[in-house]
Amino acid sequence: MTDQDDNSERIAKRLARSGVASRREAERMIEAGRVTVNGKLLKTPAFKVTDRDTITVDGKPVGAAEKTKLWRYHKPSGLVTTHKDPEGRETVFDKLPKSLGRVISVGRLDLTSEGLLLLTNDGELSRALELPTTAWTRRYRARAFGSVDEAALARLRAGVTVDGVSYGPIEAEVERATGSNVWLNVALKEGKNREVRKALDAVGLKVNRLIRIAYGPFQLGQLATGEVKSVPERVLQDQCGHLLKSA
Structure with missing residues (x-):
């Protein structure tokens, strides 16, 4: 052509x-x-x-390009976010309904992380939603072993560097303490590999449970573990229409 x-x-x-x-x-x-x-x-x-x-x-x-779709998925712990795992572990895509067809994740959640994972049939949209320039806030609830004070929270807000990798500002607030653990609400915009775990570790907190509750305007809400639900086309256009046009 x-x-x-x-x-x-x-x-x-x-x-x-x-x-x-x-x-x-x-x-x-x-x-x-x-x-x-x-x-x-x-x-x-x-x-x-x-x-x-x-x-x-x-x-x-390869079939014709389909109309762009987006789904919310409640990822359980114990699944890897990859289409094929070299170690033979179960993947997110092994567990999805076959009726979805081939989909791509928007970013990843690591093996033991849970919560909201966005899925799409459009690789261009996936890429756009992952870009730092899109600046969508990722929100998590994190349970961590240890205690935290205002100085540690201030360090996170200023951005920390771990093993030569710089992480941007992270907003964290204490939800409650339970014995030797503390629950935190965490918000960040970058989403680098294992960012929450590494940043909290840098201030003396060992994350032992991590749940993503929001990615930009999309919420985990009442999705049951393992449940997947389509985002209505109107909502997709309202929230992502400008990204679809520029993709």
């Missing part, structure tokens, strides 16, 4: 919108020789396609 076609788009973006993978992951698939267009092996992500082109990944046809 030609770059002059007004309905064309980059192959990696098309794969992302079709729910195959994020745009970056799609580019890696292309570089690994896993993608064909009209029967020809694609060698570069610098290629545009239209709905008339036939695309395959690992020999399997």
